[in-house]
Amino acid sequence: MKVTLTVNGKQVSRDVEPRTLLVHFIREDLSLTGTNVGCDTSSCGACTILMGGESVKSCTVLAVQADGAEITTIEGMASADGTMNAVQRAFQENHGLQCGYCTPGMVMASYSLIKENSNLDEAAVREGLEGNLCRCTGYHNIVKAVLAAASEMGA
Amino acid sequence: MTTVQDAVPGVIGTRVLRREDPELLTGEGRFTDDLKIPAALWLGVVRSPFGRAKILSIDTSAAKAAPGVVAVYTATDLQSEWAGPIPSAWQVTPDMKSPAHYPLASGSANYVGDPVAVVVANSPKEAADAVGMVDVEYEQLPAVVDLEDALSDRVVIHSELGTNVSYVWELNPNPDGIKTAFDNAAYVVKERYIQQRLIPAAMEPRSVAVVPSPMGGDYTVYSATQIPHILKVMLGLTVGISESKIRVIAPAVGGGFGSKLDVYPEELLCLALARKHRLPVRWTEERSENSQATIQGRGQVQWIELAADANGKLTGVRADIIADMGGYQQLITAGVPLLGAFLYHGVYDTPAYAFKCTGVYTNKTPTDAYRGAGRPEATYAIERAMDALAVKVGVDTVEIRRRNFIPTESFPYNSPAGLVFDSGDYAANFTQGLNFAGYDALRKKQAEMRASGSKKHLGIGISFFVEMCGLAPSRVLASLNYSAGGWESATVRILPTCKVQVVTGTAPHGQGHETSWAMIAADKLGISPDDVEVLHSDTAISPFGLDTYGSRSLSVGGTAVYIATERVLDKARKIAAHLLEASEEDLDYAGGNFSVKGSPEKVLPLAAVAFESFTAHNLPDGMEPNLEASTSWDPPNFTFPYGTHIAVVEVDEDTGKVDLVRYVAVDDCGNRINPLIVEGQVHGGLAQGIGQALFEEAVYDETGNLLTATLADYLVPSAAELPSFELDHTVTPSPTNPLGVKGIGEAGAIASPPAVMNAIVDALSHFGKINIDMPASPEKVWKAIQATKA
Ligand code: FES
Numbered sequence: 043m044k045v046t047l048t049v050n051g052k053q054v055s056r057d058v059e060p061r062t063l064l065v066h067f068i069r070e071d072l073s074l075t076g077t078n079v080g081c082d083t084s085s086c087g088a089c090t091i092l093m094g095g096e097s098v099k100s101c102t103v104l105a106v107q108a109d110g111a112e113i114t115t116i117e118g119m120a121s122a123d124g125t126m127n128a129v130q131r132a133f134q135e136n137h138g139l140q141c142g143y144c145t146p147g148m149v150m151a152s153y154s155l156i157k158e159n160s161n162l163d164e165a166a167v168r169e170g171l172e173g174n175l176c177r178c179t180g181y182h183n184i185v186k187a188v189l190a191a192a193s194e195m196g197a
Numbered sequence: 198m199t200t201v202q203d204a205v206p207g208v209i210g211t212r213v214l215r216r217e218d219p220e221l222l223t224g225e226g227r228f229t230d231d232l233k234i235p236a237a238l239w240l241g242v243v244r245s246p247f248g249r250a251k252i253l254s255i256d257t258s259a260a261k262a263a264p265g266v267v268a269v270y271t272a273t274d275l276q277s278e279w280a281g282p283i284p285s286a287w288q289v290t291p292d293m294k295s296p297a298h299y300p301l302a303s304g305s306a307n308y309v310g311d312p313v314a315v316v317v318a319n320s321p322k323e324a325a326d327a328v329g330m331v332d333v334e335y336e337q338l339p340a341v342v343d344l345e346d347a348l349s350d351r352v353v354i355h356s357e358l359g360t361n362v363s364y365v366w367e368l369n370p371n372p373d374g375i376k377t378a379f380d381n382a383a384y385v386v387k388e389r390y391i392q393q394r395l396i397p398a399a400m401e402p403r404s405v406a407v408v409p410s411p412m413g414g415d416y417t418v419y420s421a422t423q424i425p426h427i428l429k430v431m432l433g434l435t436v437g438i439s440e441s442k443i444r445v446i447a448p449a450v451g452g453g454f455g456s457k458l459d460v461y462p463e464e465l466l467c468l469a470l471a472r473k474h475r476l477p478v479r480w481t482e483e484r485s486e487n488s489q490a491t492i493q494g495r496g497q498v499q500w501i502e503l504a505a506d507a508n509g510k511l512t513g514v515r516a517d518i519i520a521d522m523g524g525y526q527q528l529i530t531a532g533v534p535l536l537g538a539f540l541y542h543g544v545y546d547t548p549a550y551a552f553k554c555t556g557v558y559t560n561k562t563p564t565d566a567y568r569g570a571g572r573p574e575a576t577y578a579i580e581r582a583m584d585a586l587a588v589k590v591g592v593d594t595v596e597i598r599r600r601n602f603i604p605t606e607s608f609p610y611n612s613p614a615g616l617v618f619d620s621g622d623y624a625a626n627f628t629q630g631l632n633f634a635g636y637d638a639l640r641k642k643q644a645e646m647r648a649s650g651s652k653k654h655l656g657i658g659i660s661f662f663v664e665m666c667g668l669a670p671s672r673v674l675a676s677l678n679y680s681a682g683g684w685e686s687a688t689v690r691i692l693p694t695c696k697v698q699v700v701t702g703t704a705p706h707g708q709g710h711e712t713s714w715a716m717i718a719a720d721k722l723g724i725s726p727d728d729v730e731v732l733h734s735d736t737a738i739s740p741f742g743l744d745t746y747g748s749r750s751l752s753v754g755g756t757a758v759y760i761a762t763e764r765v766l767d768k769a770r771k772i773a774a775h776l777l778e779a780s781e782e783d784l785d786y787a788g789g790n791f792s793v794k795g796s797p798e799k800v801l802p803l804a805a806v807a808f809e810s811f812t813a814h815n816l817p818d819g820m821e822p823n824l825e826a827s828t829s830w831d832p833p834n835f836t837f838p839y840g841t842h843i844a845v846v847e848v849d850e851d852t853g854k855v856d857l858v859r860y861v862a863v864d865d866c867g868n869r870i871n872p873l874i875v876e877g878q879v880h881g882g883l884a885q886g887i888g889q890a891l892f893e894e895a896v897y898d899e900t901g902n903l904l905t906a907t908l909a910d911y912l913v914p915s916a917a918e919l920p921s922f923e924l925d926h927t928v929t930p931s932p933t934n935p936l937g938v939k940g941i942g943e944a945g946a947i948a949s950p951p952a953v954m955n956a957i958v959d960a961l962s963h964f965g966k967i968n969i970d971m972p973a974s975p976e977k978v979w980k981a982i983q984a985t986k987a
């Protein structure tokens with residue numbers, strides 16, 4: 043089946059098997075390997091992307107279901123000259139990542155959390171990121187990073 | 198802050214942001230599964246669905262005929278590929294019993310997930326589809342799951358061994374002392390604790406890709422591993438390929454925690470099959486495979502006994518544990534309990550000490566090192582037992598510790614188990630920890646809550662830990678029968694334009710070595726860390742190394758970087774002296790410049806020396822060109838980080854739910870190179886230790902079936918389950934190495950389980966004696982409360 047969608051601002055068209063998950067389509071067909079796979083039960087959030095501006099776990103969506111959609115992956119977060127956005131910068135400044143495997147998903151989830159909520163506090167960030175697992179950081183610095191990015195982004 | 202000696206001024210000790218981050222934050226980081234490898238074949242592994250079963254027959258015909266399938270192999274087909282069994286590097290006793298263990302099981306399968314056949318296909322999907330078509334006929338056999346049941350030999354798993362007992366390892370340096378201590382004790386505490394099995398659950402599942410060179414003969418192995426160097430040696434020995442023909446690269450690695458400190462069947466299969474098919478062969482684990490086929494951690498039944506005099510002062514400590522090996526030995530399975538064997542008396546001075554460990558086989562995934570490896574188990578036992586002793590003696594948990602701390606003046610301390618604890622000021626760290634947490638105020642609040650009749654009960658739990666890390670002096674490892682050393686290597690080069698290259702044998706997978714090693718070299722050279730590049734995790738670039746585990750990388754590998762830098766600088770000084778026509782002793786070096794004492798106008802930048810050493814136009818007679826130095830550093834001793842951890846919980850009497858409301862950690866890891874990274878390591882360790890205390894357990898049913906194989910069933914804590922952590926520190930430099938560092942990677946995971954459990958017991962202490970094991974689920978807590986009312 044043919045799917046056409048906009049990925050990080052560019053239109054792409056590919057033939058895919060109907061059973062292909064969006065995450066595999068992104069990683070294998072589009073070679074955007076920043077989006078990671080951490081589980082097979084939609085529990086970890088490593089595959090989180092933005093679809094129509096909202097964060098989704100791309101392992102829970104079929105590529106064909108994304109036909110016509112606009113999606114953003116971690117590769118689309120920095121500006122064209124490579125400058126990291128506020129969330130990415132805050133993760134570095136607050137040491138919000140160690141191995142970096144959960145990080146792309148964490149950044150995408152955090153970005154949408156900040157966009158969708160004004161007045162985020164620590165509890166709201168912790169609840170909001172419940173679907174994204176990190177085994178390295180204990181979340182302490184991720185929470186700090188998200189709060190820092192939120193205040194910078196004026197949320 | 199108690200500061201015995203502050204970190205050296207300069208870049209060391211500052212919060213330098215990690216250079217590793219930008220590529221990981223933008224999706225540029227390359228993990229093994231991200232690599233594009235043309236023409237690669239994919240493995241699919243057929244695994245036993247039974248804990249214990251006889252393999253009666255394997256029919257591969259349907260799978261072989263499936264689309265995209267290139268080959269299907271069983272153990273028999275691949276027998277001639279192996280030069281040896283899956284390596285186990287730690288024969289802890291001369292008579293330790295180990296079953297034969299090859300990448301594919303033949304005859305019988307001994308845990309759920311045991312590989313029995315392998316599919317080779319053109320794509321991962323085709324491989325996965327064909328795995329389901331391999332028809333294996335099994336005869337399910339009774340399984341051994343429980344450790345005490347294993348010990349009884351009711352069912353013997355490996356009949357050729359005649360028993361489930363792999364080994365009995367004992368340490369009893371002072372048998373008379375132990376006997377006297379317990380005979381004459383005013384108080385004896387005897388406790389039984391369970392260390393449940395844990396699934397390490399690094400977020401990146403394992404992945405391996407082996408690429409043969411087009412001209413034949415050489416292999417590049419990409420693996421999500423913590424141990425590229427050890428892996429290279431072991432792959433060569435096991436697959437029968439000269440080590441010099443194998444290059445192992447660990448690309449970005451998504452966490453390990455010990456689970457990637459191993460030599461796995463899939464790595465051996467990819468290499469053997471790449472040789473057979475003369476094509477790249479690769480494999481990436483699914484999460485549910487990871488739960489079964491990647492090692493698990495802990496798994497012990499622990500008995501600990503304390504003898505104390507009338508003042509509650511310890512006179513003897515005795516531990517007797519059963520350790521779960523799982524179905525087979527992996528790389529250091531048998532040795533993991535020994536890493537804790539010397540520490541069951543914790544930070545407390547005792548004249549007599551004895552330890553015994555019995556390793557048993559069960560029909561479960563093999564165990565091996567998981568964050569802390571042996572030391573969390575030891576810390577848990579002694580720290581919970583000390584609370585039990587406090588109750589017996591009738592003193593506060595703070596007081597019992599104060600009475601027993603190893604006195605500050607006795608460092609270096611000769612421990613009753615035969616170690617030499619390098620440095621410490623336990624009493625000072627403890628006082629700082631209690632003050633930081635506001636201990637007295639917490640006790641007051643607890644009393645008020647109790648008086649109010651609240652159904653929520655506040656509990657304060659203390660854990661004071663010490664670990665031995667910086668693995669390890671090679672001679673000590675030899676005395677423990679470990680079949681490798683514990684040194685680490687480094688090479689430092691100053692290139693013609695004064696850019697510096699550091700090559701290390703450590704293999705970071707989240708710890709930020711690139712940032713920290715650059716800081717160490719830059720600090721010594723008086724230049725910016727930005728001018729230092731750190732190369733690692735590729736055996737062609739760094740041929741010697743012993744990799745990353747056991748909180749060893751900074752104290753052993755970082756020290757090697759320090760020493761190699763010092764040597765390079767010594768050579769540069771000789772050249773500078775020659776160029777400045779001064780004697781070496783008359784040179785000062787600061788901020789990247791040599792200068793002559795007393796003649797401030799005579800200055801020579803390091804860059805000029807670097808260029809001169811490259812052109813070699815004007816070097817002292819007999820001096821070789823280029824600025825490069827290497828070292829392999831073997832530490833003279835372990836390092837002994839320690840600290841006070843305090844957990845504050847609220848337990849709901851009606852539901853048994855435990856709320857962790859505060860967590861305070863005051864660690865002493867010696868000098869800190871980069872506090873930002875140190876704190877991150879503590880946070881991550883805490884989350885894993887708190888996970889063990891409250892949520893995590895690999896649960897098996899009586900047939901050996903793993904009931905928690907997915908992240909939906911195995912409860913890795915999320916942000917919502919954890920509080921922010923309150924950290925402080927003290928600094929007692931280690932005399933073991935010139936950086937004065939100790940190690941921090943495992944501290945949080947070691948100290949936190951007993952802190953949390955002691956807090957729960959404390960919260961409910963007014964109900965009576967609370968018997969509870971980890972994880973403290975609401976159900977278990979509720980039952981423990983009910984048991985006191987019965
Ligand atoms: S891979 Fe999508 S949630 Fe884990």
Ligand code: FES
Nearest residue numbers: 140144176177178
């Ligand atoms: S940084 Fe390693 S899993 Fe989050």
